[in-house]
Amino acid sequence: MSDPRGIAGLVRPRTPLTWLYAPGDRPGVVLKALASGADVVIVDLEDAVAPHRKAYALDATVDLLADTHPVPVHVRVHSLLDIPTLAPLPGLCGLRVPKVTHATDIHRIAGLAPGLPLYPLLENALAVEHAYAIATAHPAVRGIALGEADLRADLGLRDDSGLDWPRGRLVVAARAAALPPPAQSVHPDIGDLDALAAGCARGRAMGFLGRAAIHPRQLPVIERAYLPTPEEVDAAREVVAAAGTDPGALALSDGRFVDAAVVEGAHRVLALASRTA
Secondary structure: OOOOOOOOOOOOOOOOOEEEEEEOOOHHHHHHHHOOOOOEEEEEOOOOOOHHHHHHHHHHHHHHOOOOOOOOEEEEOOOHHHHHHHOOOOOOOEEEEOOOOOHHHHHHHHHHOOOOOEEEEEOOHHHHHOHHHHHOOOOOEOOOEEOHHHHHHHHOOOOHHHHHHHHHHHHHHHHHOOOOOOOEOOOOOOOOHHHHHHHHHHHHHHOOOOEEEOOHHHHHHHHHHHOOOHHHHHHHHHHHHHHOOOOOOEEOOOOOEEOHHHHHHHHHHHHHHHHHO
16 A cells, blocks of 8 residues: 555644544454544553453454555554554554653654554653653654653542643643644543543643543543633634734734734634634
């Protein structure tokens, strides 16, 4: 195949907001995930798979990715030993790499999977301290994310508020590295959609964009939380229209001054709004 990574004409060219995990040892669940409406499906070979089923999960994933799919498929690997088997597969669009702590980890992984987009997961204090170095370690890095369950354990946290600083650190590192805003980590209680919505609202306020999920019922909640409101779209259109007539700092009709950074943000809002156009 001539386009194994871009999958021209198949992968939707819209900003992803939902990233749905599916266990690699349950091919039927993976197929349902592909039909769920998620922007990206992440086949999990790590935490979601029991140790005695790791080999089967890898084999099943190899079968799945022997062809391309209408939805981008990433794999969260269990071991670096998985990567040479997975990397050549035409249906693989990215690797989620857990427990990255140093920029040198990225160089090693990129050497095993040349040309494949990498998404390091930062899951301990050392990784958070190295967030910017990891984000800029190699051109193959296309995004960074937190592994919050392991990070909570590593930091000995008893309250979710203890993650506020690592979350902010991640957002700043991604922006400084010119990467897309990170997606939030999963909300583990699939029955409490109100708490999911509230958590997404907090994440959006912190600068995250979208969220990983572990069940299809979480997807519409995440998407609603991260799509701009009609009022935000109207405000963004006003900023973009005004900027088209004046490249410098300018004043809107209500007296607010905006500059290039505000204009860039307005364009991001309109790009998100176009998902529903």
